[in-house]
Amino acid sequence: MLYSLLIGCLNFACLFQSGYSQAHRNKPQPTPYHDFDYLVFSQRWPLTACTEWEEAKQGNTCNLPKDKDLWTVHGVWPTKTGKMGPLFCPSAIHFNPDQLAPILTDLNHYWINVEANTKTNSFWAHEWNKHGTCASVLPQLDSVPNYFEMGLKLNRQYDLSKILSKGGIVPGTNGYDVSFIYNVIKNAINREPSIQCVTDRKTKESFINEIRICLNKTFDAIDCDASNPIHRIRVGLNTNCNQKKPVWYIDTVPSTIVDEDSEYNNESYEEYQEFYEQQRHYTWLYNFIRTLLWVTL
Numbered sequence: 001m002l003y004s005l006l007i008g009c010l011n012f013a014c015l016f017q018s019g020y021s022q023a024h025r026n027k028p029q030p031t032p033y034h035d036f037d038y039l040v041f042s043q044r045w046p047l048t049a050c051t052e053w054e055e056a057k058q059g060n061t062c063n064l065p066k067d068k069d070l071w072t073v074h075g076v077w078p079t080k081t082g083k084m085g086p087l088f089c090p091s092a093i094h095f096n097p098d099q100l101a102p103i104l105t106d107l108n109h110y111w112i113n114v115e116a117n118t119k120t121n122s123f124w125a126h127e128w129n130k131h132g133t134c135a136s137v138l139p140q141l142d143s144v145p146n147y148f149e150m151g152l153k154l155n156r157q158y159d160l161s162k163i164l165s166k167g168g169i170v171p172g173t174n175g176y177d178v179s180f181i182y183n184v185i186k187n188a189i190n191r192e193p194s195i196q197c198v199t200d201r202k203t204k205e206s207f208i209n210e211i212r213i214c215l216n217k218t219f220d221a222i223d224c225d226a227s228n229p230i231h232r233i234r235v236g237l238n239t240n241c242n243q244k245k246p247v248w249y250i251d252t253v254p255s256t257i258v259d260e261d262s263e264y265n266n267e268s269y270e271e272y273q274e275f276y277e278q279q280r281h282y283t284w285l286y287n288f289i290r291t292l293l294w295v296t297l
Ligand SMILES: *[C@@H]1O[C@H](CO)[C@@H](O)[C@H](O)[C@H]1NC(C)=O
Pocket: 216, 217, 218, 219, 220
């Protein structure tokens, strides 16, 4: 009886969710089950992230770190093999920016919100709501401060500017084969990374944008999973960069790039807020069912 009630409730949630997905086909769906295999630690090249943001919408402006050679944190993303997410998990922990006060200077530097014309804290709130809520089942990431401190720690541990420059790869006007960049990272971490580019739809020029290192649940590097759609692999290496032309590791924001993957990238963090509110509904349902089970069993 209780189980049929439980199944009924879950079916109701599924129906609700599939109806919702019709209306929001372009957005990643909530997958609120806390179940994941590994973590993707994603770092971005702020100049490319800025270019992408400026191209996404007229009037968009950027914040850039003072240190021009800095790769900054994008996020720490719980991931299931072969799938995106889980995302937006039921969590009793709500993002509270006050808790980040002790590490605010570091966050503004190493986990900078490149997108200047967005609300203060919106990038961090987004990363917490979308990924942190799911990651929080790991003891090392079980609070807002712990999640963000881990991102900062990994950014120090995997210093991409240093790794790349040791391999002879420096920002500027030289193009590099993505396989060369890939192998420099791979040799430094002894695992398969994932390299993401913004590629101009017209010229097919690729600009290095993100480097991802995959970690197991005890934070040791593992091979990134080539089957995962988040890496948008076209062919061969774990990369969506053009493998037929040199890719650019820019040192200034170029004038225009018509981003090929713009449908993935022009999301603003605020748009996700609505999505998160939706998620809170499931959280309520989930907690309700759990309480019911606890009371009755
Ligand atoms: C993570 O990888 C390290 C090194 O390969 C290994 O010792 C550890 O047991 C792994 N942890 C998990 C949770 O798989």
